[in-house]
Amino acid sequence: MEIQTPYLLFLGDAPDALAAKVAMGIKQWHPEYCVGQYRMDTCQADCQLPDLDIAAAKAAGAKTLVIGVANRGGIISPAWIDVLKQALHAGLDLAAGLHNRLNAIDELVDLAKSLGRQMFDVRFPTQTFSVASGKRRKGKRVLPVGTDCSVGKMYTALAITEVLHQRGLKATFRATGQTGILVSGAGVSVDSVVSDFISGAVEELAPANDADHWDVIEGQGSLFHPSFAGVTTGLIHGAQADALVLCHEPTRTHMRGTPEFALPDLKTCMALNLTMAHLTNPAAKFVGISINTSQLAESDAYTLMATLEKEHNLPVVDPFRQGVERIVDQMLAL
Amino acid sequence: MEIQTPYLLFLGDAPDALAAKVAMGIKQWHPEYCVGQYRMDTCQADCQLPDLDIAAAKAAGAKTLVIGVANRGGIISPAWIDVLKQALHAGLDLAAGLHNRLNAIDELVDLAKSLGRQMFDVRFPTQTFSVASGKRRKGKRVLPVGTDCSVGKMYTALAITEVLHQRGLKATFRATGQTGILVSGAGVSVDSVVSDFISGAVEELAPANDADHWDVIEGQGSLFHPSFAGVTTGLIHGAQADALVLCHEPTRTHMRGTPEFALPDLKTCMALNLTMAHLTNPAAKFVGISINTSQLAESDAYTLMATLEKEHNLPVVDPFRQGVERIVDQMLAL
Incomplete structure (x- = not known):
C-alpha cells in the first residue's frame, strides 16, 4: 500500500485537538508531505498549515486527501461525504484509517471508480501474504x-x-x-x-x-x-x-x-x-x-x-x- | 458454526487412504456421526462404512455431506461438483475445510440459495469476534x-x-x-x-x-x-x-x-x-x-x-x- 504524497490533511469537524491526532502526527513527522489542511466550520483543531479548499489544495499539488480526524466511534461521518466527493472530482485520492471503510460507502465507491481514483482504507490490508519462512535476511x-x-x-x-x-x-x-x-x-x-x-x-x-x-x-x-x-x-x-x-x-x-x-x-x-x-x-x-x-x-x-x-x-x-x-x-x- | 449431523462422508476420488485422512478422523472419533461413505469410481480409500449414493444417504438420515478428502493442492475438485449438486438437491448441507470455498463456486452458491441449504467452509470463520478481555471465567x-x-x-x-x-x-x-x-x-x-x-x-x-x-x-x-x-x-x-x-x-x-x-x-x-x-x-x-x-x-x-x-x-x-x-x-x- 503506497499512498501518493503530498497530502491535504482533512480535519473535518474535529471537536478538539486530540480528535485530529493523526493529522498532527503526519504534520509533525512529515511536514513536507502536507500542502495544507481542510477544516469545516465547526473544527476546533489546527495543524498550523494553510487552510485550503479542495481547488486550492489541488493547485498546490495535493495528490491525496487524508482523513486525519477521528470522531467519537471512529467512523467516517456522513457530514464529511460532500467534501470527500469534491476531492475525488478534483482528482485527489482518499485515505483513511477508521473503523468503517471508504470502500464500503457506495456513493464514494461509484464516484472513485468512474473517475479512476483510489481510496485507501489503511486499517484493512488488501494484499495476501505468505506464511513466514523464518529465513535470515540481510539488512x-x-x-x-x-x-x-x-x-x-x-x-x-x-x-x-x-x-x-x-x-x-x-x-x-x-x-x-x-x-x-x-x-x-x-x-x-x-x-x-x-x-x-x-x-x-x-x-x-x-x-x-x-x-x-x-x-x-x-x-x-x-x-x-x-x-x-x-x-x-x-x-x-x-x-x-x-x-x-x-x-x-x-x-x-x-x-x-x-x-x-x-x-x-x-x-x-x-x-x-x-x-x-x-x-x-x-x-x-x-x-x-x-x-x-x-x-x-x-x-x-x-x-x-x-x-x-x-x-x-x-x-x-x-x-x-x-x-x-x-x-x-x-x-x-x- | 454448528454443522448438522449425521454425515455422509465424501471420499471422492481419493488416490489413497492418506488423502481421506479427514474422513478417517471423523469415523474414528465420531462413528455415530457417520451414516455412510460416498466413493467415486476411482476412489482408493475406504472408511469401512456402508457405500451410499445420495438418495440412500438421505434415506438413512444424513443431514450434511462432509468433504473428507483432500486432493493435491487442497482444493474442491471440479470432478466433485455434480455429486455436490445432487446432495444439495436431495436436501443435504455441505461442509468442507479446503483452501478454496464452496461459497466461492457460483453454481453451488446459486443452487444452495435457491434450495435453502447451507454450505460450511470451516477454514474461514464467518463470525466476528471481540477483543479478548482476559477476565477469568468459570469451568x-x-x-x-x-x-x-x-x-x-x-x-x-x-x-x-x-x-x-x-x-x-x-x-x-x-x-x-x-x-x-x-x-x-x-x-x-x-x-x-x-x-x-x-x-x-x-x-x-x-x-x-x-x-x-x-x-x-x-x-x-x-x-x-x-x-x-x-x-x-x-x-x-x-x-x-x-x-x-x-x-x-x-x-x-x-x-x-x-x-x-x-x-x-x-x-x-x-x-x-x-x-x-x-x-x-x-x-x-x-x-x-x-x-x-x-x-x-x-x-x-x-x-x-x-x-x-x-x-x-x-x-x-x-x-x-x-x-x-x-x-x-x-x-x-x-
Missing part, C-alpha cells in the same frame, strides 16, 4: 517493544528513523498500524492480518536490504497484554530484529483496557521479549529504554530515568524531552 | 501444546475428551482447526481469525461453564515455530488453561516447513509455554506429555517414554498405543 532491523499498548512505540520508531536520516544513514520506517501508515504513506496494519500470516506480513513489510540499511519497524501491543500478545509475538518473529527498544509509560496503573492485569516489571518484560526475539535472531539485544514521561514533572522524569539507567545499564530517554540520539548510538555500536 | 480447561506443528495435539485432545466422557464427566472438545471442526461439527479455525481477535475468538469458543466442566481445547502450532507462534500465543492466552499437555514427535529433525529451525528441548518448551499460560491463568500446570511414537519400534517407544517420565516426573504416554488415562488422572488431581 539491520530495530523494533520497539512495550510493557503495554500505547506507550510510545510508534513515536520512538519515528524518532529513531529521523535521527538515522539526519546522520545520513540508510533507514526506512516500516509502519504496522493505521496511524503509522498514514504518517508515512505505506505499511501493513498487522493486527488486521489473518493470524496465520502475521510473521509473514512483517517479513514482507521489512524485506532483505543492504547490509548497512536499518528498517525501523513500528511495534504493536505487548507480550504481556492478554488481548494482543499474539500479534506482538508474530511481529517479533517476523521482524528478526537486531536491536530492541523497550517502551514504557511509568504512570500506567494496569494494562490498557484490562484492569485485572498489572504491568510487568521492566526486567521481566525485557527477558521475555529477548526469549521470543532470539528464536528468529539469536543476536537480538536491547539498545535502550524509551520512557513516555508526559505525565511526570520534569524533575521526577529525570530522576526516574537516571535510576532506570543505572539499573539496566542502557540509555534511558524520553524521546519527546531528549530525543533518541543515545539509543541510536547504542544501535550503531552493535 | 476447567485443558490445552495440548506442541514442540512443533502436527505432533498430535488434536489427537491428544480428542482422546482426552473421550476418556472424560467414558468416566461420565462433563467435557467438550473445542476445535480450533479445520479438521477438528469437521470431526466434531463445531469450532473456530483460529489461524484464519484476524490477528487482533485470536484470544477473543478462543474466549468465545470456550466460554465460562460449570465449575466441574472441562473444555478440551485443540492446540495449534508451537511457540517455537517461526511462522505460527503468534497464533499459539493468542490461543494460550485466550484458553486460560488450568492444565497443559506437551505433545511431541521424537523423530522430527526440524520444525515443520522450516529446515533452519531445530526443535526445542522439552524442558525449554514447557517453561516458555508455562510463562505464556501464567499471564491469564497463574495456576496453569503441565499434567502430562503425549508422544507420537508412530515412527519408532515398540520397544524403542517404551524405552523413550520411560526415560522422559523419569526426567519430567509426569505421565508420558503415546495416546495411540496406550491411551491418555494417566494424563486424565493427573488433570483430575489438580
Whole structure:
C-alpha cells in the first residue's frame, strides 16, 4: 500500500485537538508531505498549515486527501461525504484509517471508480501474504517493544528513523498500524492480518536490504497484554530484529483496557521479549529504554530515568524531552 | 458454526487412504456421526462404512455431506461438483475445510440459495469476534501444546475428551482447526481469525461453564515455530488453561516447513509455554506429555517414554498405543 504524497490533511469537524491526532502526527513527522489542511466550520483543531479548499489544495499539488480526524466511534461521518466527493472530482485520492471503510460507502465507491481514483482504507490490508519462512535476511532491523499498548512505540520508531536520516544513514520506517501508515504513506496494519500470516506480513513489510540499511519497524501491543500478545509475538518473529527498544509509560496503573492485569516489571518484560526475539535472531539485544514521561514533572522524569539507567545499564530517554540520539548510538555500536 | 449431523462422508476420488485422512478422523472419533461413505469410481480409500449414493444417504438420515478428502493442492475438485449438486438437491448441507470455498463456486452458491441449504467452509470463520478481555471465567480447561506443528495435539485432545466422557464427566472438545471442526461439527479455525481477535475468538469458543466442566481445547502450532507462534500465543492466552499437555514427535529433525529451525528441548518448551499460560491463568500446570511414537519400534517407544517420565516426573504416554488415562488422572488431581 503506497499512498501518493503530498497530502491535504482533512480535519473535518474535529471537536478538539486530540480528535485530529493523526493529522498532527503526519504534520509533525512529515511536514513536507502536507500542502495544507481542510477544516469545516465547526473544527476546533489546527495543524498550523494553510487552510485550503479542495481547488486550492489541488493547485498546490495535493495528490491525496487524508482523513486525519477521528470522531467519537471512529467512523467516517456522513457530514464529511460532500467534501470527500469534491476531492475525488478534483482528482485527489482518499485515505483513511477508521473503523468503517471508504470502500464500503457506495456513493464514494461509484464516484472513485468512474473517475479512476483510489481510496485507501489503511486499517484493512488488501494484499495476501505468505506464511513466514523464518529465513535470515540481510539488512539491520530495530523494533520497539512495550510493557503495554500505547506507550510510545510508534513515536520512538519515528524518532529513531529521523535521527538515522539526519546522520545520513540508510533507514526506512516500516509502519504496522493505521496511524503509522498514514504518517508515512505505506505499511501493513498487522493486527488486521489473518493470524496465520502475521510473521509473514512483517517479513514482507521489512524485506532483505543492504547490509548497512536499518528498517525501523513500528511495534504493536505487548507480550504481556492478554488481548494482543499474539500479534506482538508474530511481529517479533517476523521482524528478526537486531536491536530492541523497550517502551514504557511509568504512570500506567494496569494494562490498557484490562484492569485485572498489572504491568510487568521492566526486567521481566525485557527477558521475555529477548526469549521470543532470539528464536528468529539469536543476536537480538536491547539498545535502550524509551520512557513516555508526559505525565511526570520534569524533575521526577529525570530522576526516574537516571535510576532506570543505572539499573539496566542502557540509555534511558524520553524521546519527546531528549530525543533518541543515545539509543541510536547504542544501535550503531552493535 | 454448528454443522448438522449425521454425515455422509465424501471420499471422492481419493488416490489413497492418506488423502481421506479427514474422513478417517471423523469415523474414528465420531462413528455415530457417520451414516455412510460416498466413493467415486476411482476412489482408493475406504472408511469401512456402508457405500451410499445420495438418495440412500438421505434415506438413512444424513443431514450434511462432509468433504473428507483432500486432493493435491487442497482444493474442491471440479470432478466433485455434480455429486455436490445432487446432495444439495436431495436436501443435504455441505461442509468442507479446503483452501478454496464452496461459497466461492457460483453454481453451488446459486443452487444452495435457491434450495435453502447451507454450505460450511470451516477454514474461514464467518463470525466476528471481540477483543479478548482476559477476565477469568468459570469451568476447567485443558490445552495440548506442541514442540512443533502436527505432533498430535488434536489427537491428544480428542482422546482426552473421550476418556472424560467414558468416566461420565462433563467435557467438550473445542476445535480450533479445520479438521477438528469437521470431526466434531463445531469450532473456530483460529489461524484464519484476524490477528487482533485470536484470544477473543478462543474466549468465545470456550466460554465460562460449570465449575466441574472441562473444555478440551485443540492446540495449534508451537511457540517455537517461526511462522505460527503468534497464533499459539493468542490461543494460550485466550484458553486460560488450568492444565497443559506437551505433545511431541521424537523423530522430527526440524520444525515443520522450516529446515533452519531445530526443535526445542522439552524442558525449554514447557517453561516458555508455562510463562505464556501464567499471564491469564497463574495456576496453569503441565499434567502430562503425549508422544507420537508412530515412527519408532515398540520397544524403542517404551524405552523413550520411560526415560522422559523419569526426567519430567509426569505421565508420558503415546495416546495411540496406550491411551491418555494417566494424563486424565493427573488433570483430575489438580
